[in-house]
Amino acid sequence: MSEPDPSSVEEHAPAGPGGVASPVPEAKKRGSALRRLGEVVVIVAAAFILALLIQQFIVKPYVIPSPSMEPTLVEGDRVLVNRLSYHFRAPERGDIIVFEPPGNEGSEPFIKRVVAVGGDTVSVHNGVLWINGEAQDEPYLREYPILDDFPEVTIAPGHVWAMGDNRNNSGDSRVFGPVSEDAIIGVAFAIYWPPDDFGGL
Numbered sequence: 001m002s003e004p005d006p007s008s009v010e011e012h013a014p015a016g017p018g019g020v021a022s023p024v025p026e027a028k029k030r031g032s033a034l035r036r037l038g039e040v041v042v043i044v045a046a047a048f049i050l051a052l053l054i055q056q057f058i059v060k061p062y063v064i065p066s067p068s069m070e071p072t073l074v075e076g077d078r079v080l081v082n083r084l085s086y087h088f089r090a091p092e093r094g095d096i097i098v099f100e101p102p103g104n105e106g107s108e109p110f111i112k113r114v115v116a117v118g119g120d121t122v123s124v125h126n127g128v129l130w131i132n133g134e135a136q137d138e139p140y141l142r143e144y145p146i147l148d149d150f151p152e153v154t155i156a157p158g159h160v161w162a163m164g165d166n167r168n169n170s171g172d173s174r175v176f177g178p179v180s181e182d183a184i185i186g187v188a189f190a191i192y193w194p195p196d197d198f199g200g201l
Contacts, residue, residue, distance in 0.1 A: 058084055060186065062098055062111065068164035068171065069111060070142050072096070072201070078193035079111070079201070081186040091117060091160050091181060093131070096201055099162065100183040102176045109185055112162035112172050113140075122161045123152035124174070129163075142166040150174050160184075 064077040073079065073096075081098050091097065095114040101107060116122040116131050123129075127145020129136045130152070146167045155161050159178035164170025173179065191197045 058082075061192070062109070062188070064111060065108060067169060068166050069096070069113070070166040070169075072113075072140050072165045073111070073188075073191070076194075077191055077197060079188045080190045080192055081188050083186040085187045086181065086184060091184065091187070093117060096188040097160070097162060097179075098185045098188060099179050100185070102179060102183065104176075110162075110172075111188060112164050112170070114160045115163050116155050116161035118155050118157035118159055120155050120161070121152050122150075122155065124148070124150035129167075138165075140165050143168060153178075158182075 060081050060083055062079050062081055064073045064075055064079065067075050091114050093114055093116065096111065097114055098109045098111050101110045115129060115136070121130075121132055124146050126135075127147070129138060129146060142165060153161075155178050158181050160181065161173045162179050163172040163174070188201055190200050
């Protein structure tokens with residue numbers, strides 16, 4: 001007698017009495033389905049927790065709420081903010097930061113550009129920003145001149161001076177003063193929405 005072709009052998013449940021294949025018990029089927037559902041629930045929960053941890057400690061998305069950073073960022077843009085950077089380095093001039101505004105605890109975070117750091121002097125006169133006595137060339141500004149002079153102040157250590165790129169339509173450190181480094185949530189590093197503006201900052 002020839003051996004059966006293994007490739008054509010169908011799987012059957014174990015034969016019961018009389019050589020007839022026994023059906024898989026309903027309880028076993030239900031148990032298998034519940035096990036698969038449990039695995040899906042665990043995977044979804046783990047993904048959710050991981051997303052929360054990433055937002056809390058590594059990268060968090062933010063929506064630009066106002067035109068104060070035009071033309072660099074326009075209202076409605078969505079940016080990614082690195083929450084780890086300042087654990088390894090101090091804020092630098094030119095960084096675009098998200099921070100809790102001084103004196104407005106509980107309000108929505110602000111996003112502005114760091115123009116001066118601890119130890120710097122900063123002022124506005126003749127329509128230009130001055131840092132440490134030198135006029136600044138700021139090609140990213142929406143317009144010149146900067147309206148309204150601002151007297152020279154010295155930034156205390158552990159603080160930064162933050163201003164919007166839309167200087168003539170920005171409530172910034174000229175209004176609320178220096179920003180404590182402890183109030184900084186992170187540094188914005190990329191636009192991810194809308195797709196046409198996708199790219200680094």
